[in-house]
Amino acid sequence: MSELVSAGPPLIEIQGVSxxxxxxxxxxxxxxxxxxxxxxxxxxxxxxxxDLSIDEGDVVGLVGESGCGxxxxxxxxxxxxxxxxxxxxxxxxxxxxxxxxDKLEATFxxxxxxxxxxxxxxxxxRVEDIVGEAPVVHGLVPRKxxxxxxxxxxxxxxxxxxxxxxxxxxxxxxQRQRIGIARALAVKPKFLVCDEAIxxxxxxxxxxxINLFMDLREEFDLTYLFISHDLSVVEHISERVVIMYxxxxxxxxxxxxxxxxxxxxYAQALLSEVPRLDQRKRDFQPxxxxxxxxxxxPPGCHFHPRCPQSxxxxxxxxxxxxxxxxxxxxxxxxxx
Amino acid sequence: xxxxxxxxxxxxxxxxxxxxxxLVVENLKTHFFTRAGAVKAVDDVSFSVxxxxxxxxxxxxxxxxxxxxxxxxxxxxxxGRIVSGAIRFNGEDLVTASPERLQDLRGNxxxxxxxxxxxxxxxVLRVDTQMIEAIQAHRKMDRKAARQxxxxxxxxxxxxxxxxxxxxxxxxxxxxxxQRVAIAIAFLNEPDLIIxxxxxTALDVTIQAQILHEAQALCRRTGTAMIWITxxxxxxxxxxxxxxxxxxxxIVETGQTDEVIDHPLHPYSVxxxxxxxxxxxxxxxxxxxxxxxxxLIGLPSGCAFKARCPRADDHCDATPEVIEEMPGxxxxxxxxxxxxxxx
Ligand SMILES: Nc1ncnc2c1ncn2[C@@H]1O[C@H](COP(=O)(O)OP(=O)(O)OP(=O)(O)O)[C@@H](O)[C@H]1O
Ligand SMILES: Nc1ncnc2c1ncn2[C@@H]1O[C@H](COP(=O)(O)OP(=O)(O)OP(=O)(O)O)[C@@H](O)[C@H]1O
Ligand code: SF4
Ligand code: SF4
Ligand SMILES: [Mg+2]
Ligand SMILES: [Mg+2]
Numbered sequence: 075m076s077e078l079v080s081a082g083p084p085l086i087e088i089q090g091v092s093x094x095x096x097x098x099x100x101x102x103x104x105x106x107x108x109x110x111x112x113x114x115x116x117x118x119x120x121x122x123x124x125d126l127s128i129d130e131g132d133v134v135g136l137v138g139e140s141g142c143g144x145x146x147x148x149x150x151x152x153x154x155x156x157x158x159x160x161x162x163x164x165x166x167x168x169x170x171x172x173x174x175x176d177k178l179e180a181t182f183x184x185x186x187x188x189x190x191x192x193x194x195x196x197x198x199x200r201v202e203d204i205v206g207e208a209p210v211v212h213g214l215v216p217r218k219x220x221x222x223x224x225x226x227x228x229x230x231x232x233x234x235x236x237x238x239x240x241x242x243x244x245x246x247x248x249q250r251q252r253i254g255i256a257r258a259l260a261v262k263p264k265f266l267v268c269d270e271a272i273x274x275x276x277x278x279x280x281x282x283x284i285n286l287f288m289d290l291r292e293e294f295d296l297t298y299l300f301i302s303h304d305l306s307v308v309e310h311i312s313e314r315v316v317i318m319y320x321x322x323x324x325x326x327x328x329x330x331x332x333x334x335x336x337x338x339x340y341a342q343a344l345l346s347e348v349p350r351l352d353q354r355k356r357d358f359q360p361x362x363x364x365x366x367x368x369x370x371x372p373p374g375c376h377f378h379p380r381c382p383q384s385x386x387x388x389x390x391x392x393x394x395x396x397x398x399x400x401x402x403x404x405x406x407x408x409x410x
Numbered sequence: 411x412x413x414x415x416x417x418x419x420x421x422x423x424x425x426x427x428x429x430x431x432x433l434v435v436e437n438l439k440t441h442f443f444t445r446a447g448a449v450k451a452v453d454d455v456s457f458s459v460x461x462x463x464x465x466x467x468x469x470x471x472x473x474x475x476x477x478x479x480x481x482x483x484x485x486x487x488x489x490g491r492i493v494s495g496a497i498r499f500n501g502e503d504l505v506t507a508s509p510e511r512l513q514d515l516r517g518n519x520x521x522x523x524x525x526x527x528x529x530x531x532x533x534v535l536r537v538d539t540q541m542i543e544a545i546q547a548h549r550k551m552d553r554k555a556a557r558q559x560x561x562x563x564x565x566x567x568x569x570x571x572x573x574x575x576x577x578x579x580x581x582x583x584x585x586x587x588x589q590r591v592a593i594a595i596a597f598l599n600e601p602d603l604i605i606x607x608x609x610x611t612a613l614d615v616t617i618q619a620q621i622l623h624e625a626q627a628l629c630r631r632t633g634t635a636m637i638w639i640t641x642x643x644x645x646x647x648x649x650x651x652x653x654x655x656x657x658x659x660x661i662v663e664t665g666q667t668d669e670v671i672d673h674p675l676h677p678y679s680v681x682x683x684x685x686x687x688x689x690x691x692x693x694x695x696x697x698x699x700x701x702x703x704x705x706l707i708g709l710p711s712g713c714a715f716k717a718r719c720p721r722a723d724d725h726c727d728a729t730p731e732v733i734e735e736m737p738g739x740x741x742x743x744x745x746x747x748x749x750x751x752x753x
Contacts, residue, residue, distance in 0.1 A: 139614040139617075276470040276703065277643070278685050281685030281686075281697065281698040281699070284687070284696055285696055288695060303615070306688040307687050310687035310692055311687075329692070347615045347616055347619035348615055348644075349615075349618075349622075349642065349648050350648070350688050351647045351671055351686055352647075353648050354647060354648065364617075365584075365616070365617070
């Protein structure tokens with residue numbers, strides 16, 4: 075998208091964003107503490123000092139293993155969860171400082187699509203209202219025009235408008251995901267945050283939805299943050315890929331360059347372990363060890379207990395993200 | 411009919427070699443008789459697995475993979491029933507076997523690994539207690555020896571400090587660790603056959619790779635036959651010796667892994683493989699199969715893939731029989747060699 079790089083600010087920029095969750099003690103824990111046990115409420119550093127900027131028209135993939143903070147980061151980018159530290163900027167302005175029409179614009183501009191379309195769709199609302207309500211309430215379309223507008227959007231996502239008076243449970247998983255996408259599109263967003271949006275779907279249906287995302291991008295000039303643990307999907311549709319490990323970004327690069335030659339040892343391990351059709355009867359050479367708990371992340375480089383190349387500084391000093399090539403950053407002491 | 415006889419013949423002709431199949435399933439039909447009608451979850455399925463061999467059973471949600479596995483284990487409950495067919499395990503027919511006999515085989519000669527390890531693990535018992543019970547249920551062994559065997563099994567599946575894990579309760583272990591304990595339990599009595607039902611689907615790639623590695627190594631070492639059920643063709647491509655692809659209750663294509671992945675013949679296999687992102691050029695539209703999987707209730711006669719198939723014609727209104735292309739390579743389609751338009 076280099077031809078789109080404009081003088082203006084990026085569409086979305088996050089600066090030094092962190093999110094901490096306090097894990098409250100349960101009753102037994104509270105009693106134990108009162109009796110003098112040294113129990114503290116534990117803090118999860120779900121996202122730990124992340125910077126990221128996304129230009130208009132970009133497709134950014136966000137990958138990493140379970141619990142590394144992808145959804146939390148996605149929610150903050152989408153403006154539906156405030157960060158503990160740092161700022162989220164929409165077109166250069168901190169969304170926390172916006173009000174009135176500006177705030178509404180930013181709210182509509184960024185929409186989120188979730189993994190489980192079922193739990194995010196109100197079971198007692200008809201598809202028509204699920205898709206049409208927000209644009210009517212906020213005056214994007216007149217109430218009289220709602221029915222036609224809903225038909226138009228449903229057609230765009232490949233659903234038969236004749237089904238619009240049905241309820242979500244009357245649809246298959248793939249169709250429900252289309253309803254979720256239609257609801258998001260109905261408010262004319264610029265940016266979609268897709269959080270595992272195809273993970274629950276069958277392979278043949280996944281392909282349909284991936285194609286739909288790519289078509290919609292062309293048609294509406296959409297920007298995407300595509301969160302997935304499925305690296306082959308991310309490789310396929312992203313232009314830029316961000317890899318997280320335990321709350322931190324470890325490498326960001328153009329997709330092609332990254333998949334050709336990952337720099338960070340975790341990125342290397344992760345990419346080599348993705349099952350691929352063209353690898354037969356392979357000898358799996360897995361990286362050892364469990365993913366550490368984010369309640370008690372290892373000091374220094376979070377990856378050091380599992381890293382085959384760990385050396386001197388890794389267990390004590392946090393490696394910072396450094397530029398290691400055009401549009402490419404990595405956080406590893408080997409680059410020092 | 412002739413298909414079943416062929417399979418039988420092969421079985422006996424191979425008997426002098428070491429390649430007697432551990433499991434032979436012939437024309438298996440398992441249906442659920444629901445109020446809405448009969449769900450033909452497994453409908454005329456035949457396959458076999460040899461000792462030390464890994465068979466990948468692949469297909470999309472609802473295609474009948476799990477029910478095939480449950481049928482072999484004798485775990486079909488009403489309203490479901492094995493309607494017809496044979497399941498021969500080391501030559502013994504399991505369809506007609508008594509519940510006691512099946513009970514004795516399960517967890518002993520045949521083991522299952524589920525997607526959710528808590529289907530195997532008891533949350534209120536320590537790991538060592540459950541493992542010792544699993545051994546002592548099937549053989550006479552004193553507690554000390556059984557505990558040692560449990561220790562060895564945990565070590566074998568790559569669990570660090572097995573001694574500590576033996577004393578843990580399941581909830582004190584991570585998801586990947588629990589699944590490895592479940593795998594260790596499956597291998598405890600050195601079964602002849604393991605049926606693994608999507609055991610890595612819920613796990614992260616690095617943990618999945620560890621488990622695939624352990625499972626593969628164990629099968630090679632112990633000569634256990636394994637059926638690995640999955641919806642992820644890329645997983646079985648790297649793991650299985652042979653692949654069977656299921657669609658709507660039937661196996662539509664079987665063959666050596668390389669054959670099926672590189673030269674799929676059934677239009678559904680072609681479509682499924684084409685829809686995998688890594689099989690496509692980055693950024694290109696994926697090949698998609700139009701439409702969706704049919705309901706298994708009141709499936710119209712003829713080929714179940716007809717409505718989505720680019721090769722369909724009038725012949726396809728008749729249910730296709732299994733064609734044996736060459737030994738071990740079977741297709742259920744009227745037009746296995748017709749090219750798709752534009753392909
Ligand atoms: N509302 C919350 N309260 C407490 N902890 C939370 C909350 N949301 C997330 N966490 C914790 O923050 C960490 C990051 O969670 P997050 O859901 O962002 O991970 P993820 O990368 O999306 O994982 P997955 O791939 O499993 O979806 C996890 O340890 C999680 O348990
Ligand atoms: N108890 C039951 N009563 C009625 N139908 C059932 C029952 N159990 C399974 N089925 C049906 O049998 C069919 C095959 O189910 P099965 O669980 O074998 O699918 P699967 O291939 O394992 O799918 P998945 O990938 O989703 O696990 C499905 O259509 C399912 O709805
Ligand atoms: S900083 Fe050290 S431990 Fe971390 S990835 Fe680099 S080499 Fe490995
Ligand atoms: S039998 Fe006909 S409809 Fe079925 S897969 Fe073959 S060509 Fe397609
Ligand atoms: Mg998540
Ligand atoms: Mg299943």
